Amino acid sequence: MKGIIFTEFLDIVENRFGLEVCQQMLDDAGVDGIYTAVGSYDHRVLVKMIVCLSKITGVSPEALQEVYGEALFARLLTTMPMGNGDKPTGTFGFIERVERHIHIEVKKLYPNANPPQFDFISQTSAKMVLDYISARCFSHVCLGLIRGCVQHFNEEMDIEMEPVTQDQSHVRFTLTLSAG
Known part of the structure; x- marks a missing residue:
């Protein structure tokens, strides 16, 4: 790590x-x-x-990980390269960017790196379903990062987290924009 x-x-x-x-x-x-x-x-x-x-x-360790993830989001945001016209305008776009661009760049810079993976299951303009897969089992840090992202973009969103595996190395997140 x-x-x-x-x-x-x-x-x-x-x-x-x-x-x-x-x-x-x-x-x-x-x-x-x-x-x-x-x-x-x-x-x-x-x-x-x-x-x-x-x-x-x-x-609880889970609550500490979530608080850490929320605080970490703002700090990591400042270190992420964002080209002109490349800035996401919402949580969904940001999460896609992390998986489709940032994790790829991390692997180029650090060939032995093993960043978490997001598998996108479905998406509409109001709902995104994605799987978080990581051998490190930091799903609660991921939940905190998502909450930090939602706050950054000033969105109202319901976030559901459902473990797919018992050790939480594979978790499904359902993100639903609130009508409001």
Whole structure:
């Protein structure tokens, strides 16, 4: 997993919970917390930090992942290349862009990268059904990212998340724009 995910996680934990909680989480997880944005790290370390943070704060690991995903969206948005006339105008277009362009570019830059995959099942102007597939099982981070995207585009949307596999490595999202 790319280091930017780790560095952003630590920044978000420090900003939301404070430096002492962040340090306690690192100590409890048995990690030094030294990551570079361009490095590659084992995703299980991030899982361990989330579990430790959950124990410290009393917030469920799923809720922490969702909050992290929402905050991460805004930060990742600033790092995404968007050419002229290439900017999505809504959540559906943005999600398509991530899968059809960004994940492809990530694989070109980092041949060993294994980004999550979105399989688009169906789409109308008001509804998108897509599957999230990732060996890292961060479906709740994905849910948070989608919520962050919806907020960014100032849309009203119902988001349903249905696990396809028990370990949530494959999850179906149904996104429905609210009439309003």
